[in-house]
Amino acid sequence: MTTSGLPPLTWLRAFEATARHLSFTRAAVELNLTQSAVSQHVRSLESFLGRDLFVRKPRALELTEDGANYVPSLREAFDLITSGTRAFTGGDRGRNMTLQCNMAFSVFWLAPRLRRLYAAYPWLVLNIVTPIWDPERHAANATVEIRFGRSEEMSAAMIRLASERFFPVCAPDCCNGDIDLQSATLFDCAGVTGTWGNWFKTQGKRFVRDGEINLTSTFVIAITAALNGAGITMAHDSLVSDLLEKGDLVRPFRHTAPLSEGYFLLPPSPHARTPASDAFLDWIEKETSNLSPRRG
Numbered sequence: 001m002t003t004s005g006l007p008p009l010t011w012l013r014a015f016e017a018t019a020r021h022l023s024f025t026r027a028a029v030e031l032n033l034t035q036s037a038v039s040q041h042v043r044s045l046e047s048f049l050g051r052d053l054f055v056r057k058p059r060a061l062e063l064t065e066d067g068a069n070y071v072p073s074l075r076e077a078f079d080l081i082t083s084g085t086r087a088f089t090g091g092d093r094g095r096n097m098t099l100q101c102n103m104a105f106s107v108f109w110l111a112p113r114l115r116r117l118y119a120a121y122p123w124l125v126l127n128i129v130t131p132i133w134d135p136e137r138h139a140a141n142a143t144v145e146i147r148f149g150r151s152e153e154m155s156a157a158m159i160r161l162a163s164e165r166f167f168p169v170c171a172p173d174c175c176n177g178d179i180d181l182q183s184a185t186l187f188d189c190a191g192v193t194g195t196w197g198n199w200f201k202t203q204g205k206r207f208v209r210d211g212e213i214n215l216t217s218t219f220v221i222a223i224t225a226a227l228n229g230a231g232i233t234m235a236h237d238s239l240v241s242d243l244l245e246k247g248d249l250v251r252p253f254r255h256t257a258p259l260s261e262g263y264f265l266l267p268p269s270p271h272a273r274t275p276a277s278d279a280f281l282d283w284i285e286k287e288t289s290n291l292s293p294r295r296g
Helices: 009-021 024-031 035-049 065-088 103-120 196-201 219-227 237-246 275-288
Strands: 054-057 060-063 096-101 125-129 144-149 165-169 186-189 214-216 232-236 262-266
Touching (some): 009 024, 009 065, 096 103, 103 144, 103 237, 103 275, 144 275, 165 196, 186 219, 214 219, 219 237
Parallel strands (some): 186 214
Antiparallel strands (some): 054 060, 144 262
16 A cells, blocks of 8 residues: 555544544643644544544544554554654664753753753753744754743643743842942843833832833843843843852842743653653653742
């Protein structure tokens, strides 16, 4: 049988996941698709095969006899593809993984902790990718993804690592210790809600220097500028906790405010899990367990 006589892989994956969960909704979460997309993939496969694979009840799914007979051969085929791919790549997929990670989180939170990761898993090999714009373009090639944004922008499969609070930070000797927000050089990161204007608003105050704020495309630039005494920047817990603890940065004001955005982790689907991804997920869960309480 030629490949032209095979249904698309997306249909087969949708059917196998739905058969395992007996739920379009849970299959959609696993595959990072919408429920309607999974349902449509399964209907397309049924049309291709010319037979029903599920009995659709008001609140449940059941495999038909044809569906139950099709599942084992499909799973065997997936297992064969997986083992063949691992053999083709020299068996390294078990210890190699690609992590797509937010730039600032990679620099200020992840990189300082990699020593502990490799001490726990010395065999692990990471490929860390940090796109600033259009993360969707590269996400499909990543084993695990850590993305910054608001919960409503994330899929149901993504896990929030911690709740964040935002506040100003600067170098210890900034402005020679005499902080005047009417004249100091200020930095914001573009495209986030943790801004100077919102920080003032959470105190019931109005900020009058909106047009005088220096904007950066990533917190890496703003925080590095602050580290080198260029001015004061807004930041949040995960990015500056280590720098504050070491004394490289200080908080010139006590007030903090909850940040709408956060860091979200997207684990691989069960079919894509490897020893490398399992090790990384176990490690990051332990590392983030002492951060601020998680929320959805």
